[in-house]
Amino acid sequence: MHPIIKVSLRLVALFIGLLLLTRLMGWFDLSDIKRWFELLQHQPVESLIALVIALLLADLLFSIPTVWVALFAGYFLGFQVGFGAVFLGLITAAFCAYEASRGMGLQLFSRLGLSAGEQAKVQDDFLSYGSLMLLLSRSAPMLPEITYCLAGAAKMPRLKFTLFFCLGHIPYALLTTYAGSRSNLEAPYPALAALLLLYVGLWGAAFVLKRKHQTVHSDLT
Numbered sequence: 001m002h003p004i005i006k007v008s009l010r011l012v013a014l015f016i017g018l019l020l021l022t023r024l025m026g027w028f029d030l031s032d033i034k035r036w037f038e039l040l041q042h043q044p045v046e047s048l049i050a051l052v053i054a055l056l057l058a059d060l061l062f063s064i065p066t067v068w069v070a071l072f073a074g075y076f077l078g079f080q081v082g083f084g085a086v087f088l089g090l091i092t093a094a095f096c097a098y099e100a101s102r103g104m105g106l107q108l109f110s111r112l113g114l115s116a117g118e119q120a121k122v123q124d125d126f127l128s129y130g131s132l133m134l135l136l137s138r139s140a141p142m143l144p145e146i147t148y149c150l151a152g153a154a155k156m157p158r159l160k161f162t163l164f165f166c167l168g169h170i171p172y173a174l175l176t177t178y179a180g181s182r183s184n185l186e187a188p189y190p191a192l193a194a195l196l197l198l199y200v201g202l203w204g205a206a207f208v209l210k211r212k213h214q215t216v217h218s219d220l221t
Helices: 003-025 030-040 045-062 066-077 079-104 106-111 116-135 143-153 158-181 189-220
Strands: none
Touching: 003 045, 003 116, 003 143, 030 045, 030 066, 045 066, 045 079, 066 079, 066 158, 079 106, 079 143, 079 158, 106 116, 106 143, 116 143, 116 158
């Protein structure tokens, strides 16, 4: 098994444990999140912006439905302000995970049970292909958090991390907040259509890139 897959599965197990704890305790339920937005909608706009950022930061540990946070942001704040709040929350959360993992460095891989040789392979391969993971990280639950941690531990250059983060996450934030701004909470059909379009696009891109990588690899061999 490739070391990147191995370390990713162990991080998935950690995040699944936190997800189960969240569900068991009843934290961050979708109905609760909707109610918080409704309670703050008549407060200063800064309150809703702070809620969006706080929820996206909490998603690093508690697997919050971030797509719905973005949709609610678009609905309650409008497209432009909602997009700004969502993107600020996403990039703040990403850099928190990146910097924490970068500070641990290879020690993170060691704690996840990788040998010295596996750690070096993860670092080399992620520096080569991690940009694609960042581009497509919103295509599956928990993949963003795992990708941020791997990028930090592998010491991906900050400028490269920022560039590919923006390329992958700006379209996500634009689409979800715009759909939210055009939706009705009782009949969120634009939002649901946007979600379908988003995931079909991301999965399609992942499939094309995988086929392209397999073709290049077969040509080289």
